[in-house]
Amino acid sequence: xxxxxxxxxxxxxPQHGYELRKRLRTQFGLLANVSFGSIYPALSRLETNxxxxxxxGGSPVSLAPPTGxxxxxxxxxxxxxxAGTRGRRSKKVYRITTAGREFFLTLLSDSTADDARSFxxxxxxxxxxxxxxxxxxxxxxxxxxxxxxTEVVTADDPELDVYARSVAEHTAEGVEQDIAxxxxxxxxxxxxxxASAVPNRRRTRRSA
Amino acid sequence: xxxxxxxxxxxxxPQHGYELRKRLRTQFGLLANVSFGSIYPALSRLETNxxxxxxxGGSPVSLAPPTGxxxxxxxxxxxxxxAGTRGRRSKKVYRITTAGREFFLTLLSDSTADDARSFxxxxxxxxxxxxxxxxxxxxxxxxxxxxxxTEVVTADDPELDVYARSVAEHTAEGVEQDIAxxxxxxxxxxxxxxASAVPNRRRTRRSA
DNA sequence: CGTCGCTATATCGATTCGATATAGTTGTCC
DNA sequence: GGACAACTATATCGAATCGATATAGCGACG
Numbered sequence: 001x002x003x004x005x006x007x008x009x010x011x012x013x014p015q016h017g018y019e020l021r022k023r024l025r026t027q028f029g030l031l032a033n034v035s036f037g038s039i040y041p042a043l044s045r046l047e048t049n050x051x052x053x054x055x056x057g058g059s060p061v062s063l064a065p066p067t068g069x070x071x072x073x074x075x076x077x078x079x080x081x082x083a084g085t086r087g088r089r090s091k092k093v094y095r096i097t098t099a100g101r102e103f104f105l106t107l108l109s110d111s112t113a114d115d116a117r118s119f120x121x122x123x124x125x126x127x128x129x130x131x132x133x134x135x136x137x138x139x140x141x142x143x144x145x146x147x148x149x150t151e152v153v154t155a156d157d158p159e160l161d162v163y164a165r166s167v168a169e170h171t172a173e174g175v176e177q178d179i180a181x182x183x184x185x186x187x188x189x190x191x192x193x194x195a196s197a198v199p200n201r202r203r204t205r206r207s208a
Numbered sequence: 209x210x211x212x213x214x215x216x217x218x219x220x221x222p223q224h225g226y227e228l229r230k231r232l233r234t235q236f237g238l239l240a241n242v243s244f245g246s247i248y249p250a251l252s253r254l255e256t257n258x259x260x261x262x263x264x265g266g267s268p269v270s271l272a273p274p275t276g277x278x279x280x281x282x283x284x285x286x287x288x289x290x291a292g293t294r295g296r297r298s299k300k301v302y303r304i305t306t307a308g309r310e311f312f313l314t315l316l317s318d319s320t321a322d323d324a325r326s327f328x329x330x331x332x333x334x335x336x337x338x339x340x341x342x343x344x345x346x347x348x349x350x351x352x353x354x355x356x357x358t359e360v361v362t363a364d365d366p367e368l369d370v371y372a373r374s375v376a377e378h379t380a381e382g383v384e385q386d387i388a389x390x391x392x393x394x395x396x397x398x399x400x401x402x403a404s405a406v407p408n409r410r411r412t413r414r415s416a
Numbered sequence: 417c418g419t420c421g422c423t424a425t426a427t428c429g430a431t432t433c434g435a436t437a438t439a440g441t442t443g444t445c446c
Numbered sequence: 447g448g449a450c451a452a453c454t455a456t457a458t459c460g461a462a463t464c465g466a467t468a469t470a471g472c473g474a475c476g
Binding site: 016017018019036037040041090091092 | 454455456457458459
């Protein structure tokens with residue numbers, strides 16, 4: 001789970017632990033409110049298995065190509081202010097390796113274990129997937145949500161008091177809205193696939 | 209977290225591990241999709257610290273063979289089974305103790321650490337709280353949700369591709385709906401408090 | 417007969433959490 | 447100017463939790 005998230009973020013450029021956590025919190029919100037006690041061991045794991053490598057230097061982000069995204073901009077600002085001297089505590093900047101990219105794609109396409117958290121995570125990285133995998137992910141998730149609706153206690157259960165009933169109702173509504181969301185995404189995927197399959201009339205100005 | 213859930217369920221009567229897990233799944237759905245690897249250690253914990261006790265229930269068969277020779281003892285066990293000892297594997301039925309009820313109320317009113325999971329859990333057990341504690345729980349949760357909205361990445365972030373943006377949007381919508389839900393609950397609590405404060409008249413007595 | 421599916425408890429290694437320690441940088445208030 | 451809070455940054459520890467797996471009993475199906 002965390003490996004996938006970290007590798008996905010590192011796909012956008014080298015970063016260090018503290019920054020990775022910030023981006024996990026802001027980009028994935030409640031879904032990935034992860035503590036340092038998870039991040040640093042996870043980075044060590046990924047380093048020992050060769051998925052990432054550390055980049056030396058106090059302000060090493062200048063080495064990264066301009067694909068550096070928001071965090072790169074941040075670090076660049078700070079580096080400029082410090083004028084190249086190594087500032088702050090020595091940062092351990094991690095960069096994803098070729099083996100790491102392969103591992104990332106493996107994790108991404110691993111169809112087992114997709115709860116709410118890892119589904120949203122995978123979907124956020126869906127641009128790295130082939131279109132069939134995207135559709136498969138969405139439809140697997142949809143099936144799970146529908147399944148969940150049938151298993152969950154209904155709000156007309158006479159055993160529940162007001163509070164438990166409210167929780168049950170709210171949860172069920174959330175699941176229904178998730179299904180509607182996934183349905184919209186599935187439609188968009190299919191429309192996109194159709195557009196790609198029949199590009200004769202529409203624009204395809206990407207090549208040239 | 210799990211202690212709270214288990215004690216709360218055991219407030220409604222003695223149950224065994226497998227059943228507790230089923231009820232966690234059906235009543236709290238995705239919020240408490242908990243594995244046996246958590247439940248049984250948690251029950252042991254609660255038993256050693258005196259919050260629960262095992263009650264002899266159902267049909268204790270006591271079939272355990274003392275040796276390791278599986279195949280040999282199997283026929284003997286089967287014979288015993290046919291001889292009239294019925295019932296499944298011996299259930300360990302747990303019952304909450306007086307100390308357990310106190311511990312439950314302590315956990316319930318402990319204001320630290322209320323993420324989405326433990327908030328919903330606490331709310332589902334809100335009937336065991338005094339009204340002030342209910343209001344405090346709801347308002348704490350509301351503040352957290354609002355706070356979360358400000359910290360999260362906005363959907364107009366140019367860095368995000370379609371998929372990441374969709375996840376961000378959907379998450380933000382979910383948080384907004386959670387806020388609306390909590391607001392409804394807060395209003396209901398206040399109305400209830402007013403009604404309790406003036407029990408003589410059930411009308412909307414304004415300017416008596 | 418086998419074996420599949422359900423109930424039921426238990427354990428194991430790995431992962432994750434939550435708290436805490438440490439330390440450098442920055443701002444700011446008196 | 448210097449005390450002090452706040453933020454950045456990495457690391458570690460014990461405990462909680464997960465996910466997989468093992469064991470075991472029972473009913474039903476063909």
